[in-house]
Amino acid sequence: MGSGPVNLTDKGIYAAVRDKYGNNRDFGFYMQDHLLRVGDHIKFQQDFTIDEGGRWLIWPSYEIWKTAYSPVLKHDITMRIAGPSNWHMCEVAACPDYCEDDTHYHYDYIGQSGECVYAVENCAHGCNSEETDCANITRVEITQGPEVEDRSTGCDISAVVTWRQNIAGTGTLFYREEDSSEWMSTNSTYSNSTRHSVYASGIKPDKTYYYYIHACGPDDCTNSPDQVFSIPNKLSFTNVRSTTTERTANVTWETRCKREGESEIYWYRTETNYTLYVVPTAYAGFTNPPWSNVSNSSYGSNHTAALSGMLEEGRNYTFFISGCTNAWEIEDVICANSTRYTFLMVPRPFPDISNLAIRIQHESLEISWASFQTVNTTFYYKEEGNPETNYTKWRALTDPAAQVSHSFTLGGLDPGTKYYYKIEHCGSDGRCAVANITNQSFTTSSCYDHTKNGGETAVDVGGPCGPPPTCSDGIWNGNEKGADCGGNCTACSSACIPLVNNGPADQKINIVFVMDNDYRNDTTTFRADVRQLIEKGYYGNDLISTQRCKFNFYYVTEAGDAEDTCTRLDTPASLSTSCPFSNMVAIVHKTPFRDCSSGGVFSTESDGYNVVVHESGHSVFGLADEYCCDGGYWEDKTSFPNIFESESNCRAYAASNAYDPDYCYEFCPTVRCWPGGSAISSCQALFTSRGWSPLECDCDAFASANGLDPAQCTAISPGDCPIPWQATWQELGVDPAGLSVVSPHWCYARGGPATICCGNGWWKLDPDPANPLNPGNCIMKNGDGFGPTCQQRAGSVMHGLPACTLYEGG
DSSP states (O other): OOSSOEEEEEEEEEEEEEOTTSOEEEEEEESTTOEEOTTOOOOOOOOOOOOSOEEEEEEEEEEEEEEEEETTTTEEEEEEEEOOTTTTOEEEEEOOOEEETTEEEEEEEEOTTSOEEEEEEEOTTOTTHHHHHTTTOOOOOEEEEEEEEEOOBTTBOOEEEEEEEEEEEEEEEEEEETTOOOOEEEEOSOSSEEEEEEEEOSOOTTOOEEEEEEEEOSSOEEEOOOEEEOOOOOEEEEEEEEEEOSSEEEEEEEEEEEEEOSSOEEEEEOOEEEEEEEEEGGGTTSSSOOOEEEEEEEEESEEEEEEESSOOTTOEEEEEEEEEBOTTTSSSOOEEEOOOEEEEOOOOSOOOEEEEEEEEOSSOEEEEEEEEEEEEEEEEEEETTOOOOOGGGSEEEEEEEEEEEEEEEEOSOOTTOEEEEEEEEEOTTSOEEEOOOSOOEEEOOSOOOSSOOTTOOSSOOSOOOOSOSSOOOSSOOTTOOSSOOSOOOOOOTTSOEEEEOOSOGGGSEEEEEEEEGGGTTOHHHHHHHHHHIIIIIITTSHHHHTTGGGEEEEEEEEEEEEEGGGTEEEOOTTHHHHSTTOSEEEEEESSOOOOOEETTEEEEETTOHHHHHHHHHHHTTOOOOOSSSSSOOOOOTTSOOSSBSSHHHHHHHHHHTTOOGGGEEEOSOSEEEEOOTTHHHHHHHHHHHTTOOGGGGOHHHHHHHTTOOGGGOEEOOGGGSOHHHHHHHHHTTOOGGGOOEEEEOOOOBSSTTOBOOOTTTOEEEOSOTTOTTSTTOOTTTTOSSOOHHHHHHHHHHHHTSOOOOTTOOO
């Protein structure tokens, strides 16, 4: 077992067999429903009876449970995954010898039809004479062992195997590496002894070896059962130390060989070369961490490695050492890896400030201070109640000028509101630090809203916004500012009401939210949900968050209607006149169902934080889905596509855009699987109960009903159905074990605009498609960011808009 545990199914490990007629059968089920952990190995040795003579093909196989995310059902599903077909296949001739009527029939060869052809020999003394002749033979037995003893000296690895047998004779040790089929052998030097010992040469450390003894006497030989042994690596990395400065980490260590005596451990200095690997600790647990490394091909026993130019201040890093011994010092070159270690780079510099001055008014703030070094600055702030903890995603103002005196003026603040802020200093080399300030908050004066309300009398004197006498409607409207203070209710029910207004609509990306009729006109809850969609959805995405000043967000109070899978996406009739500038309309609903987009409108649940970014990827950025098998595969191909119609197109794009062409990955099959046999009727009953067309369960019926050729529906083994289709059918509630029919990939509609078709063999760039955290896992698949190609496309759209101040607006 490798990097993670797996669960065997109720079939477990078994021998897959194909008879001379081409029929597949499975024999010798072993370790059913068993959990294999990291480092486990299983030896499969099962006896089973072949019921007919002839040529048989046999190979090892297994079946495991695999969990994968379902973009259709929006949760993980479990599938059966079988071992590869014809994997390590061998041919066996099952033709047993037999005697009949004093005639000996023994196997000669396999005929063209796979049948056994026998040679015939008459038995002079009858068929059982040979058994009589062998009755007085003394059989050889291994009475003790075999046992393996570690005889390593320093880093030189060696092993001795000993055993006893019941009669004097000879013996041979056979051994091989676990992942090799080639047996090595060493003969015993004792020809007239019952006690034997032999050296196993060429042993590598930390490798698993299979071995057995072939013991012989004067008249008989026998084999011991297969066993395993492993000799641990003696090469060690000791006294590992790491020290850090502002930009560099130095790692020192010694290389030694360990020998364990009867009462103590001896250490011998030895010379090695080395490679030191380092990665941010946050990535160390990935399947394929993005390691950086420094190497030294010179040999020595004391080493120092300097890491510079690849580290950031304030981050934790994980490292390990890999080294090999000198071929002239050790008989066999030995290599080893150290355990993993961590270190913390020193904190970022220049956090101290002086002469901090703050002037607060009811809707604005003036702040100034001095730094002890020449830096540029960014002022981050958020209102109390904003759940975002990452300050770089707060609203911000930036002064790019490098200086020691700094000041900002913030306008458009809410009266009577507490704000939190942070000041970030950045040097000319790009290093940044947050300033040391004891109290990083301020509160604006209360309720200057140009309206007599709450506890105020006669005039607007900034009094408390208590119970208002008029218009507490949960909407900021009329001449209200910052809160619902009961101000004048100017008619605005059909207006496009701004939530975040960063400037003229013709210079921004404009997204309008419409509440579904399942809110039942609860505008207060709807507006609170929309705010979370903006904060946790759009601003939770790194690419959009850094360009948030290029987005405007609006809502309307007139309800729309969305239903499952785009069967209905109705917006208010007045939307085209009240919000004519919208680039994207989102219908927010509370009832759970499958969301999708069509014609610049999409649906999302009230907590669909990834959904709003994913669907905006379609209409705003022109990106295609990257999942199979029922997505939308249209894209704006004017520049930076994120999917490709062929491998050659994908590789050409990768080569011209500084990506590795080997990252090209086919994520959609070119054929479609269907239920077959009795699975058709059970599928039809399921689809009918869900209001879907039962034609989708029967390839022949579907082809006939749509003017296609039923002859293109051909039989397959369910295990040959492409994995994406097995997952898709399982998500629909159909057992993949019944998928025994395949056809061309006919594209067709199900439930309105949503298609259940993934094109003709789409390709995409993905360095590790099985890893949900890798950079290629774009949000157009099921990730939480824009992968390399997606980011190029989305970035090109946003960079085409006028430049603006980061996080401006309110």
